[in-house]
Amino acid sequence: MTNWVGRTFEAEVGPVAHGGHCVSRVEGRVVFVRHALPGELVLVEVTEDKGGSFCRADAVRVLRAAPERVEPPCPLAAPGRCGGCDWQHATPEFQRELKARVVEEQLRRLAGIERAVTVEALPGGPLRWRTRVRLVAGPDGRAGLRAHRSHRVVPLDDCPISVPLDPVLSRRWRPGAEVEFTSDGDGQAHVRELGVVRGKRRARQVSGGLAVQHAAGRDWKLDAHGFWQVHPAAAEEFAAVAGEWAAAPSGGLAWDLYAGVGLFASVLAGQVGQDGEVVAVESGRRAVADGEAALADLPQVRWRSGRVEHVVRDLPGRPDVVVLDPPRSGAGRAVVESIVEREPARVVYVACDPAALARDLATFGESGYRLARLRAFDAFPMTHHVECVALVQPDEA
Template structure:
């Protein structure tokens, strides 16, 4: 690793994105792997002279916080990485904090984003998942890896092209670690994704490849991965080829079963689908006969639960932009005549169909939904929006758009569905100022 400048800094408050704020000679530096109040030595990772701010990793803790603990994953430990002269792998940037401290820091960050971007002052507490393991490990049911020049699995450092070979993934569920993929030669593969479903069947190993044809080497890889389905995916053409087993995993949530194909989206914490479904139904309180939309619906997780609640006398409009996810939703919800599954951009579907709705469930990607979608939702007659978000910044921005339309934030819950990372998931209810609670 090329020698980079080092500084000694006193660490300030946490900031959204997995950093804390520090200052050096008037310049803001976003520092990862530190805690407020600590004095640390950092290695600068981005430090152009004309940049508005710099970035750094803490590599030596000169005066530690009492909240600091030993990191559960050595490859993600910035201090150990500093002694190796490498960067820590990304994906566990809060591992140096006790789990209770992680949740307190996340709550502070959420409150700050909400106040700054939407002008809403709200006390936030971050809820642990009821069956979370005491060490916060073993929860990821989806994991992605790069492949290094030797053909072995690796991971990137944060905002880095540098690859660090990996031989375990402590955040992953045992079914993924048990495949022993670290011992497989993935030469000819660009990246590897692994998904372990909660239903019947083995994990799916998805090989990301480029080019129109698969090499003989890639085709033979499946033989070296017993106990897993294996498929090859070309993101440029969108083609998905079965090499062994099947190209999908099965998920079970309550009485509903879901098929999730290939690279299709699904909540990655093993308990998240049930936790979020319960929170959505509790917040929305859908009743028989109501007309509800599930926007950015994916494979139909919330659509199925909503369909069960509104019954055949009601209607659920399920909208998803991904053709593959929408195809899965059609399979998963086959036979439910009161569910209308539409593949397309949410704003376009709402603009063209102009549905009249009683309530809306909104679960957009990390970038949020934006002013155009908010305008379409608030014009559809709904008296309640249930907003599921994985990013406090985009959520707070969208709350401000709802406020411009005469809506306000009602209830808010935040869940720690990503232990040892800075990520969190929120479930919020928004209502027009004159609306009474739906179903109450």
């Protein structure tokens, strides 16, 4: 088969697909097209072709535009430039509609679940929401983001979806170094440089280091570069939904898996009270230390440090409710099976990837657990990412 890289042709754009692109079909092959919208006629240029049934392309000219198309607020959100955003060329309302279609399709294809989905906006609008960014220094020392599916660095003067990045963009860095930026709940900037020095990976804290966040009625002090929600409204919103659906009984037992610093554990602790117990499981040692300090006033929270798939097998008792917030790859079969073996009345699953969520829901379904409720949130405007919170219960519930 002839390699199509560099080839240009007209394409009718079909449905949205998971990953920030749409699907077109040309000469019997699937073409995943970025910078396009469903229903458009575009001129595409193939950017990647590894053979087989599909290739990847950019829409380099729009010949017939969809009514939802707008001018991107960032000039770098274009073919061959920054790969950080996927949908700047669509209205915010249509971005959420596209994400809803993706969640519905993943549930249907991977879990056999037919469910109408609405993606809800979080407060603050589609710009200046991103509080955590990892940049990389190019050959000239200027910080930027990588082009899509490339190691090439696109230098930035600004990033419209992020809070101001002046502490990073105003200076030069060691070429090739990664620079982590966090703006905490008090608006304080924290900057860390990561790089290789004499063959060893080194981290250098440039400013800050201990972040302050506010959510679930508490003030949190934690490693500025550890896990916390990127959108400033997300932690509060997800804690509220998880708490409502968990409804852990007074005196009961609850598990918080992939607990981070204990955001959900703090909510569960208030529900079970001093006579109950919350087991928080987290693999990151710094997160556990920060969580223990943050929740020192809640003796009913007991921490277990280790990988969830290992720790959960040996946890004692039968939890009334389990809350889990796994990484993008999902919880996986071993964790799901360990949960359902204990027969909790409710499972609240916080997911940052709809495909991983759907795969895990399919595993829950094999053991008689069903998706009872689902809410989806646009916690990452302008990108293809979407956050979901799912309530899973036994079929007889």
